[in-house]
Amino acid sequence: xxxxYRLLETIPLEWLQYDFMKNALLATLVVTPLFALLGxxxxxxxxAFFSDALGHSAFTGIALGVLLGLRxxxxxxxxxxxxxxxxxSKVNSFHTASTDTVISVFSSASVALxxxxxxxxxxxxxxxxxLIGDILVVSPSEILLLFFVLVAAYILWAFLYNRLxxxxxxxxxxxxxxxxxxxxxxxxxxxxxxxxMLSVKWIGILTINSLLxxxxxxxxxxxxxxxxxxxxxLLIGVCSGLIGLILSYYWDASAGASMVLTSACCFxxxxxxxxxxxx
Amino acid sequence: xxxxxxxxxxxxxxxxxxxxSGKDVLIQDINMIFHCGELTALIGKNxxxxxxxxxxILGQRPHTGSITFxxxxxxxxxxxxxxxxxxxxxxxxxxxxxxxxxxxxAIRRRPAWLxxxxxxxxxxxxxxxxxxVEHRLFxxxxxxxxxxxxxxLLAAALEPLPxxxxxxxxxxxxxxxxxxxxxxxVCRLRDEHHIAILLVSxxxxxxxxxxxxxxxxxxxxxxxxxxxxVFESAAFQNAFGYLPRERSRQP
Numbered sequence: 001x002x003x004x005y006r007l008l009e010t011i012p013l014e015w016l017q018y019d020f021m022k023n024a025l026l027a028t029l030v031v032t033p034l035f036a037l038l039g040x041x042x043x044x045x046x047x048a049f050f051s052d053a054l055g056h057s058a059f060t061g062i063a064l065g066v067l068l069g070l071r072x073x074x075x076x077x078x079x080x081x082x083x084x085x086x087x088x089s090k091v092n093s094f095h096t097a098s099t100d101t102v103i104s105v106f107s108s109a110s111v112a113l114x115x116x117x118x119x120x121x122x123x124x125x126x127x128x129x130x131l132i133g134d135i136l137v138v139s140p141s142e143i144l145l146l147f148f149v150l151v152a153a154y155i156l157w158a159f160l161y162n163r164l165x166x167x168x169x170x171x172x173x174x175x176x177x178x179x180x181x182x183x184x185x186x187x188x189x190x191x192x193x194x195x196x197m198l199s200v201k202w203i204g205i206l207t208i209n210s211l212l213x214x215x216x217x218x219x220x221x222x223x224x225x226x227x228x229x230x231x232x233x234l235l236i237g238v239c240s241g242l243i244g245l246i247l248s249y250y251w252d253a254s255a256g257a258s259m260v261l262t263s264a265c266c267f268x269x270x271x272x273x274x275x276x277x278x279x
Numbered sequence: 280x281x282x283x284x285x286x287x288x289x290x291x292x293x294x295x296x297x298x299x300s301g302k303d304v305l306i307q308d309i310n311m312i313f314h315c316g317e318l319t320a321l322i323g324k325n326x327x328x329x330x331x332x333x334x335x336i337l338g339q340r341p342h343t344g345s346i347t348f349x350x351x352x353x354x355x356x357x358x359x360x361x362x363x364x365x366x367x368x369x370x371x372x373x374x375x376x377x378x379x380x381x382x383x384x385a386i387r388r389r390p391a392w393l394x395x396x397x398x399x400x401x402x403x404x405x406x407x408x409x410x411x412v413e414h415r416l417f418x419x420x421x422x423x424x425x426x427x428x429x430x431x432l433l434a435a436a437l438e439p440l441p442x443x444x445x446x447x448x449x450x451x452x453x454x455x456x457x458x459x460x461x462x463x464x465v466c467r468l469r470d471e472h473h474i475a476i477l478l479v480s481x482x483x484x485x486x487x488x489x490x491x492x493x494x495x496x497x498x499x500x501x502x503x504x505x506x507x508x509v510f511e512s513a514a515f516q517n518a519f520g521y522l523p524r525e526r527s528r529q530p
Contacts, residue, residue, distance in 0.1 A: 044374060227392050
C-alpha cells in the first residue's frame with residue numbers, strides 16, 4: 001500500500017497530494033472495472049431494475065446490523081443483499097407476476113422495513129450519508145478487500161461467461177446445452193449483491209445502480225460483439241470514474257454522482273454515434 | 280451399412296406422458312415412439328400442446344409418465360445430446376452478440392469477451408457456408424433476417440452433432456430457396472448420421488415431402504403413422520378441415 005502511495009506521489013497533480021484522494025483514486029480504479037464487468041451482464045439480462053432494488057435494500061441491511069448490534073453493518077448488508085437477490089430470482093422463476101412487479105414488491109418492502117427501523121426515535125439523519133455516499137471515507141483495507149472481489153469476479157467471468165451469455169439469450173436453448181440456468185442466475189445475483197454491498201457506502205444508494213448500468217448501456221450503443229462490448233464498457237466505466245472523481249474534487253461535490261453524470265454523458269455521445277453508424 | 284450415432288440412441292419412447300400447469304392439463308397420456316434415422320413430424324392445431332411436448336422431452340417441463348432413450352441392445356441409453364432449434368429466439372435485438380459469439384460460446388469454454396481462435400472461426404465459417412450464411416459470421420444476431428437466424432440456429436444446434444435434433448416450427452421467415460436448403464440439410468443428417476429428428480411444423484406440403492412419420496396431437500395423440508395413413512384419417516380432416524389432396528388440386 002505504501003508503495004502504491006509513493007507511486008501516486010510521483011504524479012504531479014495537486015489533488016493527489018492528499019492521502020484521502022489517493023485512497024479515493026485507488027478505490028475508483030478497483031470499483032469501476034468490477035461494476036463494468038457485472039454491468040455488461042446486468043444489462044444483457046435486463047436486470048437494471050433488479051440491481052436498483054439491491055442497492056436500495058442496503059438500508060435494510062444496515063438496519064439489521066443496528067438491530068443485531070454490529071459495529072460495522074457490512075456483514076448484515078451482505079447477508080441481506082444475497083438473501084434478497086436469491087429471493088427475487090426464486091419468486092421470479094415461478095412466473096406468477098411479471099419481473100418488474102416482483103422486483104418492485106421486494107424493493108419497496110425492504111426499503112420500507114429499513115427506514116422504519118432506522119428512523120425509530122428520530123435517528124435517521126446519521127444514516128443519510130449512505131444515500132449519496134462518501135468516497136473519501138474509504139480505508140486501505142476496504143480497497144484491498146474489493147480488489148480481491150475484483151480478481152474473484154474476473155476468474156468467475158473467465159469460466160462462466162459463455163454460459164451466462166447463452167442463458168441471457170435464451171434459457172431454453174441454454175438448458176439443452178446442459179447449462180443449469182437457475183444456478184447461473186444465482187451465481188450472478190450473488191456477485192452483484194457482493195459488489196453493491198461492499199461499495200454502496202462510498203458510491204451512495206441513490207447512484208450506485210447507475211454506475212453499474214450506464215457504462216454497459218453506453219457501450220451497447222456501439223458494440224457489435226462480446227469483445228467490443230466488454231472492453232468498451234471497461235473503458236467507459238474506468239474513464240468516467242476517474243473524470244468524475246477529479247470533477248468532484250474541484251466541484252467539492254459527491255464523487256458517486258459526478259461519476260454517474262460523466263457516464264451519462266458517455267451514454268448520450270455513444271447513442272448519437274451509434275445512431276449515425278446505423279443510418 | 281449406415282454409420283451410427285455416437286451415444287447409441289436407437290429410439291425415444293414416450294409413455295403415458297402428461298403435463299399439467301396448475302389445474303390445466305396441457306397434454307395428456309401421450310404414447311409415442313420415434314426412431315433414429317427417421318424424421319418424425321409433430322402436427323396439430325395451435326395450442327394443441329406441441330411445444331409443451333417438446334419442452335417435456337427437453338426436460339424443461341415437470342411431467343408424469345416416462346421419456347426413455349433406448350439404446351441398441353435394448354439398454355437404456357445415457358442422456359443423448361439434443362440439438363434444439365427453437366420456434367423463435369426470443370432475445371433482445373440490441374444485444375451486442377455476434378453470430379460467432381453465439382455459436383462458439385455454446386461449444387467453447389474460452390470466454391467470448393476474449394475473442395476466439397482462428398481455427399474455431401474458420402471451422403464455424405465452414406459450417407455456416409454449408410447453409411449459405413457465412414457472410415453473417417460477424418454480424419450481430421439482432422441484425423439477421425428471420426431466415427438467416429433460423430439457419431444460424433440450425434448450424435449451432437448441429438455442433439457437436441446431436442443424437443436427437445428437435446426443430447420447433449423451424450421455417451417461419453425462411454424464403455422458398457432457403458427452405459429447401461434447410462430441409463435438405465436436415466435430411467442429409469438423418470441419412471448420413473442416422474440421427475433422430477422431431478419436427479414441429481404447420482407446413483403440410485413440406486411434411487408430405489420430407490417426413491417419415493407423422494404424429495397428430497390435440498392434447499393427446501389423435502393418430503400417428505405413415506404420412507398417407509395420417510393424412511387420410513378422419514382425425515386429420517377434423518383438425519385441419521380438408522384433405523391435403525383436395526388442397527393440392529386447388530389452383
